Amino acid sequence: MTRSDAWLQNLFPDNAERTLPWPEVGQTLTLWRPVGEHELALIAASQWAAFPPRLPDQPIFYPVLNRPYAEEIARDWNAKRNNLPVGYVTEFEVQAKVATSYDIQIVGSEGIHQELWVPAEELDAFNAAITGPIRVVAHFAGESYTGEIDSVTHLPQGVQ
Numbered sequence: 001m002t003r004s005d006a007w008l009q010n011l012f013p014d015n016a017e018r019t020l021p022w023p024e025v026g027q028t029l030t031l032w033r034p035v036g037e038h039e040l041a042l043i044a045a046s047q048w049a050a051f052p053p054r055l056p057d058q059p060i061f062y063p064v065l066n067r068p069y070a071e072e073i074a075r076d077w078n079a080k081r082n083n084l085p086v087g088y089v090t091e092f093e094v095q096a097k098v099a100t101s102y103d104i105q106i107v108g109s110e111g112i113h114q115e116l117w118v119p120a121e122e123l124d125a126f127n128a129a130i131t132g133p134i135r136v137v138a139h140f141a142g143e144s145y146t147g148e149i150d151s152v153t154h155l156p157q158g159v160q
Contacts, residue, residue: 029093062118090134098125138154
């Protein structure tokens with residue numbers, strides 16, 4: 001087991017079942033992704049069409065299945081621990097046939113902490129299945145954040 005696999009084994013030992021079956025879905029699914037300001041700028045640079053490639057130490061892209069969980073991450077993680085202490089919640093539609101090819105992963109409370117684990121090498125195909133623009137639906141600024149964020153669009157100054 002490599003160092004990068006050890007954390008996964010600790011969270012999900014071989015004998016643990018931490019996935020849920022998919023309920024019946026339509027043609028597309030709404031998913032959410034909490035991001036920091038740097039990742040948000042990269043999404044904007046894609047014309048709101050794609051998530052940026054993962055960094056070498058980020059083997060998984062994880063969109064989440066509900067907005068409260070995305071808000072929890074943006075508020076309690078991004079806004080407190082990012083270099084720029086702010087978190088944004090993005091919302092997007094993805095083709096159901098692509099999203100449902102991944103198991104729903106439970107990473108805490110079964111009722112809220114649900115996410116997909118998309119391997120980094122599959123992110124381009126996942127991005128191609130996004131229908132419509134990626135939207136910013138909320139933001140959470142930490143105490144020491146000094147930037148300006150539009151209260152209607154949730155976009156920081158300089159990001160269109």
